[in-house]
Amino acid sequence: MLRFLNIVAIVVLVGSAVYAYSIKYQTSYRAEQITKTKIEIRQERDAIAVLRAEWAYMTRPERIQQLSDAYLPGMKQVDVTQVVTAQSLPERSPRVDSIGQKLDSLGLSMPATPPVSGGASTTTPKAQAQERRKP
Amino acid sequence: MTRTELNTPPTPSRAQRMRALLRAMFSTSLDLSASRMRLAALGFLALYGVIAIKLVYLGFKPEAATTRRAAAEAVAASRPDLLDRNGEVLASDVKVMSVFAEPRRIIDKDEATELLTAALPGLDSRELRERLGSRKGFVWVKREVTPHQRDEVFHLGLPGVGLIAENKRVYPNGPIGAHVLGFANVDNQGIAGIEKYIDGQGLADLHGAGFGATPEELKPISLSLDIRATHALRDELEKGVAHFKAKAGAAAIMDVNTGEVIALASLPDYDPNKPTEALDPMHINRMNVGVYEMGSTFKALTIAMALDSGKVNLNSRLDARGVLSFGRFKIHDYHAQNRALTVPEVFTYSSNVGTARMAMGQGVERHKAFLRKMGQLTRMRTELPESAEPIVPKNWGELNTMTIAFGHGLAVAPLQAMMAVGALMNGGYLMTPTFIKRGEAEAKDGAERVIRPETSEAMRYLMRLNAEIGTARKVNIAGYFVGGKTGTAEKVVNGHYSKTKLFNTFMAVAPADNPKYLFLTIMDEPQGLPETGGYATAAYNAGHVTGEIVERVGPILGLAPRFEPPHQPFPLLAKLGYGYANVPARGGGGH
Numbered sequence: 001m002l003r004f005l006n007i008v009a010i011v012v013l014v015g016s017a018v019y020a021y022s023i024k025y026q027t028s029y030r031a032e033q034i035t036k037t038k039i040e041i042r043q044e045r046d047a048i049a050v051l052r053a054e055w056a057y058m059t060r061p062e063r064i065q066q067l068s069d070a071y072l073p074g075m076k077q078v079d080v081t082q083v084v085t086a087q088s089l090p091e092r093s094p095r096v097d098s099i100g101q102k103l104d105s106l107g108l109s110m111p112a113t114p115p116v117s118g119g120a121s122t123t124t125p126k127a128q129a130q131e132r133r134k135p
Numbered sequence: 136m137t138r139t140e141l142n143t144p145p146t147p148s149r150a151q152r153m154r155a156l157l158r159a160m161f162s163t164s165l166d167l168s169a170s171r172m173r174l175a176a177l178g179f180l181a182l183y184g185v186i187a188i189k190l191v192y193l194g195f196k197p198e199a200a201t202t203r204r205a206a207a208e209a210v211a212a213s214r215p216d217l218l219d220r221n222g223e224v225l226a227s228d229v230k231v232m233s234v235f236a237e238p239r240r241i242i243d244k245d246e247a248t249e250l251l252t253a254a255l256p257g258l259d260s261r262e263l264r265e266r267l268g269s270r271k272g273f274v275w276v277k278r279e280v281t282p283h284q285r286d287e288v289f290h291l292g293l294p295g296v297g298l299i300a301e302n303k304r305v306y307p308n309g310p311i312g313a314h315v316l317g318f319a320n321v322d323n324q325g326i327a328g329i330e331k332y333i334d335g336q337g338l339a340d341l342h343g344a345g346f347g348a349t350p351e352e353l354k355p356i357s358l359s360l361d362i363r364a365t366h367a368l369r370d371e372l373e374k375g376v377a378h379f380k381a382k383a384g385a386a387a388i389m390d391v392n393t394g395e396v397i398a399l400a401s402l403p404d405y406d407p408n409k410p411t412e413a414l415d416p417m418h419i420n421r422m423n424v425g426v427y428e429m430g431s432t433f434k435a436l437t438i439a440m441a442l443d444s445g446k447v448n449l450n451s452r453l454d455a456r457g458v459l460s461f462g463r464f465k466i467h468d469y470h471a472q473n474r475a476l477t478v479p480e481v482f483t484y485s486s487n488v489g490t491a492r493m494a495m496g497q498g499v500e501r502h503k504a505f506l507r508k509m510g511q512l513t514r515m516r517t518e519l520p521e522s523a524e525p526i527v528p529k530n531w532g533e534l535n536t537m538t539i540a541f542g543h544g545l546a547v548a549p550l551q552a553m554m555a556v557g558a559l560m561n562g563g564y565l566m567t568p569t570f571i572k573r574g575e576a577e578a579k580d581g582a583e584r585v586i587r588p589e590t591s592e593a594m595r596y597l598m599r600l601n602a603e604i605g606t607a608r609k610v611n612i613a614g615y616f617v618g619g620k621t622g623t624a625e626k627v628v629n630g631h632y633s634k635t636k637l638f639n640t641f642m643a644v645a646p647a648d649n650p651k652y653l654f655l656t657i658m659d660e661p662q663g664l665p666e667t668g669g670y671a672t673a674a675y676n677a678g679h680v681t682g683e684i685v686e687r688v689g690p691i692l693g694l695a696p697r698f699e700p701p702h703q704p705f706p707l708l709a710k711l712g713y714g715y716a717n718v719p720a721r722g723g724g725g726h
Contacts, residue, residue, distance in 0.1 A: 046229070046230045046300075049227060049228060049229055049230070050229045050230070052224055052227060053224065053227045053229050053305050053307055054307075055224075056223065056224035056225075056227070056307035056308070057305075057307035057308075060307055060308045060309065060311070060362075060366075061308070061311065061362060061363050061366035061367075062308070062309065062311065062366060065366070065370070077686075077687060078690045080612065080613060080614040080615070080686065080689065080690070080696040081614075081696075081698075083614075083690055083695070083696050085695065
């Protein structure tokens with residue numbers, strides 16, 4: 001009985017040692033990973049900071065003005081008369097299907113309702129083509 | 136072995152004695168092991184005691200300065216980003232490499248000096264040799280090297296020479312907003328402007344205590360500036376200064392309801408990426424650091440004082456005939472009318488005599504008290520560390536009051552005058568201008584009411600009238616309902632006011648019925664041009680530039696243009712019986 005207990009104790013001891021070692025190994029591996037990721041994050045952050053500064057440098061109003069003066073010769077400074085309020089826009093006219101009307105007048109109009117199945121109008125043109133190819 | 140045996144007197148034999156001793160030593164009898172265990176425990180206790188004492192000793196001993204630590208102290212700390220009010224980057228940190236050396240670890244100092252000077256042109260070899268020869272643990276070889284130089288130094292593979300990443304402050308917009316931003320030195324410490332202000336807010340203490348704040352811990356700081364408006368303002372000002380051949384110029388826009396400075400430019404200016412340029416005395420911030428006699432724009436303050444006291448109202452008439460004499464001094468009107476003028480006429484004709492009489496009607500003490508209340512007699516402190524004390528006459532007599540009434544004899548910082556005029560416009564709240572973004576509620580919280588709302592409305596009416604028919608017609612941009620006031624001050628040359636050297640100012644408010652923005656342009660010694668008929672007074676140059684600024688900046692700042700004049704722009708005045716204030720004025724006036 002005593003011997004059995006001793007054996008069990010030894011096995012538990014060895015087992016726990018192995019387990020502790022593996023835990024320790026994993027921990028240091030993870031810690032390494034964390035450090036690596038942290039370095040990567042820092043590098044990315046530095047890169048973002050550089051890019052942001054560069055973006056701000058490239059889009060600085062002074063440069064945009066020079067570019068627009070050089071490449072948009074027809075553009076002028078915004079005049080106060082060009083600024084209007086939303087209220088001063090004209091009322092939206094009722095929707096007119098002008099293309100449909102033109103087709104109608106030319107006698108080219110298709111039947112308004114889909115020819116066979118009711119769901120055809122919801123499919124894409126590609127799907128419709130595939131539908132047609134079916135015997 | 137029993138006790139009785141042990142207690143028997145030992146036999147003199149040496150071998151026997153040895154055996155007895157050995158036996159006694161290795162005896163496992165229980166009665167003896169207790170004392171032995173005590174001995175062993177004592178031994179271990181002493182051992183652990185020594186270890187513990189050593190630990191405490193090590194804990195208290197100051198850590199030997201390692202290179203890493205020395206470097207951490209020396210490298211440029213990170214600073215928070217500065218953003219404009221719309222989130223555009225005004226100042227940011229980027230990482231750059233710097234070369235350092237640990238002289239104690241360098242084996243061949245002459246070789247190291249030779250190789251380093253070859254890789255890093257611009258280094259003085261003699262000075263470098265001296266630095267490497269020192270007994271220090273850490274010295275800089277060169278700060279902020281290019282990527283190419285960094286690679287070269289790396290490939291030299293010198294022991295005791297290393298590279299370290301540092302923060303470098305960059306200002307992507309160059310001179311735009313430079314006077315507000317200030318700049319940071321090579322150690323990334325704020326030296327001027329908002330940069331210095333941030334350091335004063337605890338950032339420097341944090342760095343000093345060894346907390347090298349990481350970039351993610353530093354929240355970006357939003358300034359009140361609008362970078363686009365600032366650029367537009369600076370561009371128009373630059374054109375104006377060049378066109379009128381002025382020595383210098385400055386302009387600013389302030390939100391009158393919050394005290395925020397939306398745009399500020401002072402020409403000539405500098406690029407904060409090259410801080411040495413900032414040291415040129417010509418490059419000072421004329422809005423905040425220069426003090427000037429503001430000329431006729433000060434008349435607004437005099438009239439507001441008179442109206443607010445109740446002694447004078449909009450219908451009062453003031454004698455503006457001829458020349459006002461005081462001792463041997465004579466006060467002239469530039470647009471002399473030689474008759475009694477009403478208060479609006481005094482403003483639109485910019486009558487020196489009329490305003491001088493108005494101030495005299497109040498008396499010296501009340502005039503002084505009013506100007507003190509308006510913050511014109513003491514140094515104004517904003518976030519910017521640079522500021523200037525106003526130049527106040529030592530013995531303030533009646534003559535001083537008369538001249539200060541029309542802006543001569545008291546020199547203030549233009550931004551300070553802007554603060555006062557802002558209070559006249561916004562309903563009477565005096566707010567110290569700020570360069571940090573803030574809301575209206577926050578601004579009103581710390582603001583003191585200095586004049587009545589009716590007086591403020593009357594002042595807005597006068598400004599508007601002046602833009603319609605008076606001296607400020609250059610700024611009457613259709614759609615913005617602008618009000619304005621010119622100011623032409625003669626500069627003092629050799630103790631006398633010069634007729635030819637002028638300092639011109641122009642204040643404008645838009646829109647006058649519901650004020651939002653206050654514009655100020657100042658120009659130092661602008662010249663008369665053929666198209667202005669040779670005149671160099673404020674309306675022709677500072678007024679012209681302000682008009683251009685309002686027109687260009689209006690859409691950027693989201694000022695909605697209105698093409699029908701407001702129905703009743705001044706309701707309080709209408710209630711008080713000045714119904715004519717709401718009728719658009721027609722007809723001519725002075726310039």
